[in-house]
Amino acid sequence: MQLLRMKPVVIAALVDASLGLAAGTAAAFVNINWSLQPGDPICPHRPGCHEQTHKVNLKAGVAYTIDLRSTQFDTYLFLENGVGTVLAQDDDSGGNLNARIVYTPGVSGEYVIIATSFRQGATGGYTLTVSP
Numbered sequence: 001m002q003l004l005r006m007k008p009v010v011i012a013a014l015v016d017a018s019l020g021l022a023a024g025t026a027a028a029f030v031n032i033n034w035s036l037q038p039g040d041p042i043c044p045h046r047p048g049c050h051e052q053t054h055k056v057n058l059k060a061g062v063a064y065t066i067d068l069r070s071t072q073f074d075t076y077l078f079l080e081n082g083v084g085t086v087l088a089q090d091d092d093s094g095g096n097l098n099a100r101i102v103y104t105p106g107v108s109g110e111y112v113i114i115a116t117s118f119r120q121g122a123t124g125g126y127t128l129t130v131s132p
Contacts, residue, residue: 030056030130036073036115036123045078045086048120053112054128060108062132068099068115072124075099078114087111091118 036050043051058064068075077099079088087103094100097118105111115128 029132030054030128032128033125034115034128035125036117038121038123040123043078043114043116045089045114046076046116046118046120049076049116049118050121050123051114051116053114055110055112056130057109058103058105058111060105063102063104065129065131066101066103066113067094067129068126069094069129070098070124070126072126073097073122074118075126076116076118077101078116079103080112080114081107082110082112084112 032054034052034054036052038050040050040052043049066077066079068077074091074097075094077090078086079101080086088101090099090101092099113128113130115126117123
């Protein structure tokens with residue numbers, strides 16, 4: 001049995017006291033420096049390509065830009081809902097060989113971002129950014 005490694009994601013929740021919002025109800029901002037390595041799990045959506053998964057909480061009605069950038073490999077990006085349905089995917093919309101998804105969730109909750117590569121077996125460092 002192979003275990004999937006989930007990377008902790010730091011979510012910055014802003015509180016707007018003038019609107020009476022509680023912590024955790026505002027938009028997420030994520031900036032992660034990580035890497036794909038030869039021993040990482042293989043992405044079920046891209047056979048032969050390694051993956052890293054990152055969970056993030058997104059708020060309904062907020063447009064998020066999800067960027068996956070690397071100078072070491074051609075990035076590929078997937079966004080899944082909490083039950084594993086692919087909601088969006090991208091190869092090069094971030095310019096050069098970088099991936100970008102712009103997504104507005106209809107439902108608040110936990111989503112999974114899958115960082116992977118276009119080419120099978122590609123590895124290297126990357127930066128994942130999620131911003132409203």
